[in-house]
Amino acid sequence: MPSRGERERRDRPVKKKNTNFLSWAAPLAVGIVALIVWHALVKAFDVPKYIVPSPGLVLETLIADWGLLFNSLLVTLKITFGAFFMAVLIGTTLAFLFVQSRWVEVSLFPYAVLLQVTPIVAIAPLIIIWVKNTYAALIVCATIVALFPIIANTTLGLRSVNPGLADLFRMNKASRWQTLTQLRIPSAAPYFFGGLRISSGLALIGAVVAEFVAGTGGTGAGLAYQILQAGFSINIPRLFAALFLITVTGVLLFTLMVLLSKLALGSWHESEVAPET
Amino acid sequence: MVEVLSADKVYANGTRALNAVDLRIFPGEFVTLLGPSGCGKSTLLKMIANLIEPTAGRLLWWRHGYDRVGEPGKNLVMVFQDATLMPWARVQKNVRLPLDLGHLDKKDSNSRVADALALVGLTGFEDHYPRQLSGGMQMRVSIARSLVTDPNLLLMDEPFGALDEITRNRLDADLIQLWWKKKLTVVFVTHSIYEAVFLSTRVVVMAARPGRVLREVKIDEPHPRSDAFRVTQKFAAYAKELSECLAEASASGVTDL
Numbered sequence A: 001m002p003s004r005g006e007r008e009r010r011d012r013p014v015k016k017k018n019t020n021f022l023s024w025a026a027p028l029a030v031g032i033v034a035l036i037v038w039h040a041l042v043k044a045f046d047v048p049k050y051i052v053p054s055p056g057l058v059l060e061t062l063i064a065d066w067g068l069l070f071n072s073l074l075v076t077l078k079i080t081f082g083a084f085f086m087a088v089l090i091g092t093t094l095a096f097l098f099v100q101s102r103w104v105e106v107s108l109f110p111y112a113v114l115l116q117v118t119p120i121v122a123i124a125p126l127i128i129i130w131v132k133n134t135y136a137a138l139i140v141c142a143t144i145v146a147l148f149p150i151i152a153n154t155t156l157g158l159r160s161v162n163p164g165l166a167d168l169f170r171m172n173k174a175s176r177w178q179t180l181t182q183l184r185i186p187s188a189a190p191y192f193f194g195g196l197r198i199s200s201g202l203a204l205i206g207a208v209v210a211e212f213v214a215g216t217g218g219t220g221a222g223l224a225y226q227i228l229q230a231g232f233s234i235n236i237p238r239l240f241a242a243l244f245l246i247t248v249t250g251v252l253l254f255t256l257m258v259l260l261s262k263l264a265l266g267s268w269h270e271s272e273v274a275p276e277t
Numbered sequence B: 001m002v003e004v005l006s007a008d009k010v011y012a013n014g015t016r017a018l019n020a021v022d023l024r025i026f027p028g029e030f031v032t033l034l035g036p037s038g039c040g041k042s043t044l045l046k047m048i049a050n051l052i053e054p055t056a057g058r059l060l061w062w063r064h065g066y067d068r069v070g071e072p073g074k075n076l077v078m079v080f081q082d083a084t085l086m087p088w089a090r091v092q093k094n095v096r097l098p099l100d101l102g103h104l105d106k107k108d109s110n111s112r113v114a115d116a117l118a119l120v121g122l123t124g125f126e127d128h129y130p131r132q133l134s135g136g137m138q139m140r141v142s143i144a145r146s147l148v149t150d151p152n153l154l155l156m157d158e159p160f161g162a163l164d165e166i167t168r169n170r171l172d173a174d175l176i177q178l179w180w181k182k183k184l185t186v187v188f189v190t191h192s193i194y195e196a197v198f199l200s201t202r203v204v205v206m207a208a209r210p211g212r213v214l215r216e217v218k219i220d221e222p223h224p225r226s227d228a229f230r231v232t233q234k235f236a237a238y239a240k241e242l243s244e245c246l247a248e249a250s251a252s253g254v255t256d257l
Helices: A017-044 A055-064 A066-100 A102-117 A120-130 A134-159 A163-171 A176-214 A223-232 A236-265 B041-048 B091-101 B106-119 B135-147 B165-182 B193-199 B227-231 B233-252
Strands: B002-010 B016-025 B030-034 B056-061 B076-079 B153-157 B186-190 B202-207 B212-218
Touching: A017 A055, A055 A066, A055 A236, A066 A102, A066 A134, A066 A176, A066 A223, A066 A236, A102 A134, A120 A134, A120 A176, A134 A176, A163 A176, A163 B076, A163 B091, A176 A223, A176 A236, A176 B091, A223 A236, B002 B041, B016 B041, B016 B212, B030 B041, B030 B193, B041 B153, B041 B186, B076 B135, B091 B106, B091 B135, B106 B135, B135 B165, B165 B193, B165 B227, B186 B193, B193 B227, B193 B233, B202 B233, B212 B233, B227 B233
Parallel strands: B030 B186, B030 B202, B076 B153, B153 B186
Antiparallel strands: B002 B016, B002 B056, B202 B212
16 A cells, blocks of 8 residues: 555645736736837827827727728638648658658658748749749748748657657557557657647748738738738838737737647646646 | 576677676566666666567577567566656556557456556556656556566566655565565566565676676565564675675776766
8 A cells, every 4th residue: 555655646736816817917917008108108209100100099990991901811811720731731741751760751851951941031932933823822831931840849759758668568569550649649749739839820920921922912912911011001000900910810829729738738748737836 | 487598788889788697587586686887787677578689698488589478478567767657648548558558358458457556555546647646656556557467577677766765665565565465576676785685585686897697695584574574683684795795796897986
């Protein structure tokens, strides 16, 4: 029987309401103070709206131009999610190939790095020429930006197997499939979700940058196009409104990834378990 | 029964981990490999576990090669320095792992898991995650996992080395009871003299650089042993003998300690 000392279980303590409240109230307070300061400064120095509009004016513009901006937001979201999906698909597939065969990894990994270090702005014009469909071209660009963290993290994760556990699987004559599904994939999960967080943000950045380079007009115009246009026509409030939408999208994406990771790892992984007090 | 016949191990970088080691382990024994760090005791254990191959010499498993391991009634298991549990799986699933990997019937498996957990005193902890358990209890789960397949040979690589002394003594006492009750055969690696005396029927003292067997000492104390054995004159005498052996082991090799 385990002794008393051994029995001291390290159960998850009940989360204190206080810290929970603080974790969203504190950033919110900072935001509100920043907005007030912004508003006060614009008013105090009488800054013209074509340089820095007041937060109130940005909000007004956001409401007034909602139809236009919302359509653009949908376009950007479509590219972002398309690219993110492709990056996860291609990234995990490559990672699995890499850990199955050293040869594949050695021959392909340098090119993954190459793709990562080449500025997307420099190759986007080429891709836009090669790929006829504008959407597809933009998704390809954003995928290239979002791909690397998935490959790198998932590969690292699939390799980060506790050596003792690996020995245990070997001693039990586990098949390649059993080792993959019962050991490698669960071991890789925390790394994979870390990759998702980085990659989701990069997909959005990639989408915006690609739009900038493509400069598409007409119906398929995303938020980046609105920012460009607003800049040209010195419609700074609309520029801010579009910028605001991009930022909110990024934050929502990140939050979504955090929730996903909590859902998948919450029960066991150190990073998701409430700190002990 | 395991026979190690003049086994050598030279690692790729030229380190000679083991030099002409001869060792026989008979059914029902509790053999401890005792020695300073770098004497190759873990290497020897891993060799017996068939995780690494000897550079020269050979190992016999019931007078056959190691291809026979894993046949019905001929299996060996290993308990590692740390508990090596799957953090994502509950205790129940962790203990069931060897049976799952062998595609055993789930219902049969679950009753065997319950038996194994009862043996280590962890009944009722099936649904805990490893991180919710203390170090000592995690080690108990690891032992339960090794016992679930009814092994013929249990290899333990400094299993309690990372635990505090009180927990370690407790686990040692429980382990020796388990060995007695289940008629296990154990090869146990440690660098603790007291652990070696308390547990073993035979202590194999090893020396370093190169790793070799220096002497074998039989611990002539009947089983079942209790904590009272720790404070007897006999215990002290064995501890003295082994510590002299170890001093000799350190003196005879080229040490950098």
